[in-house]
Amino acid sequence: MIDSKRLESIVAEAGKIAHGLWPGAGAELRSWEKEPGSPVCEADLAVDAFLKRELGALLPSAGWLSEETSDDPARLDHDLIWMVDPVDGTRDFIRGREGWAVSVALISNGRPLIGTLCAPARGEVWQAVAGQGATRNGQKLIASTRSEFAGARVPAADLMKQDRMLTKVDQPNSIALRIAMVAADEADLVATLRWGFEWDIAAAGLIAREAGAAVSDSFGRKLNYNKRDPRAFGVVASAPAIHGATIDHLAERAAAVSSRTK
Secondary structure (H helix, E strand, O other): OHHHHHHHHHHHHHHHHHHHHHHHHOOOOOOEEOOOOEEEEEHHHHHHHHHHHHHHOOOOOOEEEEOOOOOOOOHHOEEEEEEEEEEOHHHHHHHHOOOOEEEEEEEEOEEEEEEEEEEEEHHHHEEEEOOEEEEEEOOEEOOOOOOOOOOEEEEEEEHHHHHHOOEEEEOOOOOHHHHHHHHHHOEEEEOOOEEEEHHHHHHHHHHHOOOOEEOOOOOOOOOOOOOOOOOOEEEEEEEEHHHHHHHHHHHHHHHHHHHOOO
16 A cells, blocks of 8 residues: 555645745736636646645656646556546646645545545545545544535525525635535535546545545436546545435536536
8 A cells, every 4th residue: 555644745745836826915926817717827836846746756656647637647557546637626836825735635446435535725635445544634534414406505606596595605726626515514515517637636535435425427427437438527525414415406507517528
């Protein structure tokens, strides 16, 4: 097994690198668009390069999949793979807001084995190991146990008309941090209806699951990782008792959006 203390140290150092480049800490940041609507900044690249080097040295047998590295199909030949989003929530990062995190997961045979989020602007470190529970800053997490869908807390800036039976709570830009909010009983559900990438959700999905939440794609299907096409249609993380109601509530929109956007 890997040296867990070394892993924690590597991810913490990655967080320091990002925080040192964060405008909220007074840094002057260079940013641009990879493509229209897809921002990237120098912190993304610096953290990605650091993690690729250090995690590769920590576990040389593992493959690599990251938002900021060109995909190498050779990863499919590995039973173990690092799955990394060097700065999840880049828009908040660029704007000097706190809703971003470094996300690192170790995948074993298609399932998350270790997940960690480092959110230095918030003073948070989230961790989970499969079968061993989840923590934030060393404190055990117990996910939302809400049993009624109506009134459920959801991180959102606004709600569509058909979702207004839900209750808005603060929404960080990072999808990983929004999922982690369910793990910490600060939200009852998080749901997306778009094609997203495995690196967005691998670490946070494990953290939520280990805290007791239900986690799936937008159709209620189990999430698999290190697929040839590293995407999933949406993610739902929720209190277990409202997971089915959430999937039912989203079903018509999920079918419509997925068919026209794949």
